[in-house]
Amino acid sequence: MTSPRPAAPGLADRVAIDDLYSEYLWALDTGDTEGWLDCFAPDAEVWEDQRDGTTWKGRGREQLRELILKFHGDPHFPGHQHRETARLFSADPEGRPDHWAVRSYTSATAFDVETQTATLYWAGYYRDVVGLVDGEWKLVKRWIAPWKGEVLSRFGGAR
Template sequence: MASITGLTPEDRLDIMDLYARYAWAMDSADLDAFVECYVPGGQLLDSHGATEGEEAFRAWLSLFLGDSAFPGSQHFYTQWKMQADGPDAATCNVYVVRMYQIPKTRNSQPIWQGYYTDDVRKVDGRWGFWRKRIHQAWELFGTPPDQVKSDAAPPYVDRLHHHGVSLR
């Protein structure tokens, strides 16, 4: 039975599993598992451009793994919005936070936040990424962090102060 999104509960769970496989592949440096998350012809689109094909996906992840935040980095996904685009296709919007374990401690802190807008396809009974788009969190609001005034408070802060609530 399809839900209001046009996807069956099984499809939704399988798509969520795709994201789990993707995170584990990235965070455990498993190049083969990373490549397997994409369907043939799939693309990864980020601020550097488009990446397509098995060898290019391996090179992209290898470059990502060279980031100084490894080892000790983990990706967390939340707030899935999924909509069927056909019997074997869907669009997904997902928030992502990348956490980093601070060296020589047991503490972690977020080092990146953003969101994905992905097109996924079901091929041979398995969901994979057709178009994976990686966005910085600030893109939701349109202002890059280096252009935000440091003393600027979001509009809701004034409303909270009006009601006697202080954030300090």
């Protein structure tokens, strides 16, 4: 009889996945486009719910490059700092033993260099799948959404 799959990755994998998220955030906020892209599997898929109600979808590094360059090329982006917390792991929806589903909170602050103040710019959450690709943990799927809608559905009329 085989033992059941653990509910979360082991300690060494959790540390490596934590490093992946740290590398992602650091590259995002320091304009390191190639470092940000390296956090993704070559055929990774990203969905992002935009503020205007539309959804951006990209697959593969070239489409993801287009997405990140919209931020890294925006003169108002430098100074943003993204944070990701409260990471929860669950089994991969496709049952792959070397993949995990991950949910977490995310937020971003905008920093004003002149006044040395930070303000909350955005709050939301991630729904990800991470997987081992050539021995390294990578983002395989990422869904970025604002803190509204489905995630608040248990509150009845809350939006």
